[in-house]
Amino acid sequence: MDWVINHTEVTPADASGPASGDNLVRATIRDIVTLGDDLHVRLAPDAARPFTLHMKVSRHAVSHQAVAPGLPLTVRLTPSAIVTMTPGDDTETGGRHPE
Numbered sequence: 001m002d003w004v005i006n007h008t009e010v011t012p013a014d015a016s017g018p019a020s021g022d023n024l025v026r027a028t029i030r031d032i033v034t035l036g037d038d039l040h041v042r043l044a045p046d047a048a049r050p051f052t053l054h055m056k057v058s059r060h061a062v063s064h065q066a067v068a069p070g071l072p073l074t075v076r077l078t079p080s081a082i083v084t085m086t087p088g089d090d091t092e093t094g095g096r097h098p099e
Contacts (some may be wrong), residue, residue, distance in 0.1 A: 002085040009081035010043075010055040012062055013074040023077040027053060029069050034059075039067065043075065 013024055027043035030052070034040075039062065043053040055075060067073065 004083050004085060005053075005077055005081050007040075007054040007056045009078035010053050010075050011057060011078075012055075012065060012067075013076045023079050023082075024074055025053065025077060026072065026074050029067065029071050029073055031069050032067065041067070041073075043073065 025043075025045050025047075027045040030042040030044050032039055032041050037058055037060070039055075039057050039059060041055045041057065043055060045051060045053055053075065065073070
């Protein structure tokens with residue numbers, strides 16, 4: 001089963017509560033694009049099945065964390081924003097964002 005989540009619903013774990021609980025994903029930062037006050041971050045989760053997560057976050061939200069390509073980062077996925085996709089759904093990418 002594949003899934004999708006809006007990139008604004010992927011947040012650094014420290015920015016949205018304690019670093020324990022459900023929907024935490026450990027990842028490595030692949031790259032960062034700075035657009036004004038926002039950072040667009042592409043993450044490679046530490047998972048058996050490879051996929052890519054994208055995150056849009058303000059610089060202020062990550063100002064107390066080291067955020068740079070190659071560094072680890074734990075992110076939280078907003079549970080209500082996760083949409084599961086079943087075979088036959090009209091989508092090309094499922095839970096993976098095109099690269």
